[in-house]
Amino acid sequence: MFGQGYQFWTKADEDGNFTIDNIRTGEYNIYAWVPGFIGDYKYDVVVNITEGCDINMGDLIYEPLRNGPxxxxxxxxxxxxxxxxxxxxxxxxxxxxxxxxxxxxxxxxxxxxxxxxxxxxxxxxxxxxxxxxxxxxxxxxxxxxxxxxxxxxxxxxxxxxxxxxxxxxxxxxxxxxxxxxxxxxxxxxxxxxxxxxxxxxxxxxxxxxxxxxxxxxxxxxxxxxxxxxxxxxxxxxxxxxxxxxxxxxxxxxxxxxxxxxxxxxx
CATH class of the missing domain: 2.60.120.260 (Galactose-binding domain-like)
Known part of the structure; x- marks a missing residue:
């Protein structure tokens, strides 16, 4: 969250599904990482959390870093x-x-x-x-x-x-x-x-x-x-x-x- 430093964490299930509950109101970035792959995923759009909201993020696709074999x-x-x-x-x-x-x-x-x-x-x-x-x-x-x-x-x-x-x-x-x-x-x-x-x-x-x-x-x-x-x-x-x-x-x-x-x- 900008200016406050709040972080909320969860672990996706084996199918990649996840839910994060009880997030404080504010603007957030989404980051993720996948065991077995280098680097970090970052969602390109700031997520605005308001009281009582329920947001479906859809499919989040991470393409690991690679330049060649x-x-x-x-x-x-x-x-x-x-x-x-x-x-x-x-x-x-x-x-x-x-x-x-x-x-x-x-x-x-x-x-x-x-x-x-x-x-x-x-x-x-x-x-x-x-x-x-x-x-x-x-x-x-x-x-x-x-x-x-x-x-x-x-x-x-x-x-x-x-x-x-x-x-x-x-x-x-x-x-x-x-x-x-x-x-x-x-x-x-x-x-x-x-x-x-x-x-x-x-x-x-x-x-x-x-x-x-x-x-x-x-x-x-x-x-x-x-x-x-x-x-x-x-x-x-x-x-x-x-x-x-x-x-x-x-x-x-x-x-x-x-x-x-x-x-x-x-």
């Missing part, structure tokens, strides 16, 4: 990082309530386990070989160094291209499940390129990592990758979380997808 994807577009690798907790912090529990992420100190698992180098995910359930850490956090300070981390996604459309534009879609005082920088095939191909700037005050959650505010970034940036053979996307002043800064990914230019096969 999928080259590869990592994760499930469900706005959480629950499908990724969640490590066992440090035994000195373990909460027995969440041992063998579906919500494994509700253990204290899991952010420190990243440095235990990747003490000398960062995560490398190879498309077609790696499995995001086992090889993609659920949160991109800082690494604690021996002197007690922290350093940002750079993850790599390696993938092969048989043919490259050098005149076309590829689309990298990065959906984040949460961010806290983070900056995500994206580079392609050059880890030191300055400026990076894309940066979010500083984002997020979700505090999801500290509160042992698995999602916060959803963010979706759609990044154009010029075909001239890619090569036939192995390519690497570098994902750098650049803010490095404390252990709780970081991001959780929801879903990552690389799309070919329109009318291009992989």
């Amino acid at each position: 999928t080259l590869w994807e990592i994760g499930i577009p469900d706005r959480t990082a629950a499908e990724f690798y969640i490590p066992d907790p440090d035994l000195k912090y373990i909460n027995k309530l969440y041992v063998n529990h579906p919500d494994r992420y509700r253990q204290y100190g899991l952010w420190e386990r990243y440095a235990d698992l990747y003490p000398d180098g960062d995560l490398v995910f190879t498309v077609g070989i790696s499995d995001y359930k086992n090889d993609w850490f659920f949160a991109q956090v800082n690494r604690k160094k021996e002197d007690g300070t922290y350093e940002g981390t750079t993850w790599q996604i390696k993938f092969m291209l048989r043919d490259v459309d050098h005149t076309g534009t590829y689309t990298l879609r990065l959906a984040l499940a949460t961010a806290h005082l983070a900056e995500l920088q994206v580079r392609v095939n050059d880890p030191k390129s300055d400026p990076p191909l894309f940066t979010t700037g500083e984002i997020g005050h979700d505090n999801t990592i500290a509160r042992h959650g698995i999602h916060g505010l959803y963010r979706l970034y759609n990044i154009d990758v010029a075909g001239v940036e890619l090569v036939e053979g192995e390519n690497i996307i570098f994902l750098t979380q650049a803010m490095n002043t404390d252990p709780l800064q970081g991001i959780m990914y929801d879903y990552i997808r690389l799309e070919c230019p329109p009318s291009t096969s992989s």
Whole structure:
């Protein structure tokens, strides 16, 4: 509602039908999202709610974002990082309530386990070989160094291209499940390129990592990758979380997808 910030939520049934009751009088926008699809639906017309009204919205059709065929994807577009690798907790912090529990992420100190698992180098995910359930850490956090300070981390996604459309534009879609005082920088095939191909700037005050959650505010970034940036053979996307002043800064990914230019096969 304009100027007031009221929100009223519901969940559609399996046929897509929904009802929202007891809405305060005012002007509203309608937003929706569908598990399994990236992005948000927004109804183009402001809905005016008056006392006692009954409005049938008819069919609301969402067309998910897509520019071309999928080259590869990592994760499930469900706005959480629950499908990724969640490590066992440090035994000195373990909460027995969440041992063998579906919500494994509700253990204290899991952010420190990243440095235990990747003490000398960062995560490398190879498309077609790696499995995001086992090889993609659920949160991109800082690494604690021996002197007690922290350093940002750079993850790599390696993938092969048989043919490259050098005149076309590829689309990298990065959906984040949460961010806290983070900056995500994206580079392609050059880890030191300055400026990076894309940066979010500083984002997020979700505090999801500290509160042992698995999602916060959803963010979706759609990044154009010029075909001239890619090569036939192995390519690497570098994902750098650049803010490095404390252990709780970081991001959780929801879903990552690389799309070919329109009318291009992989």
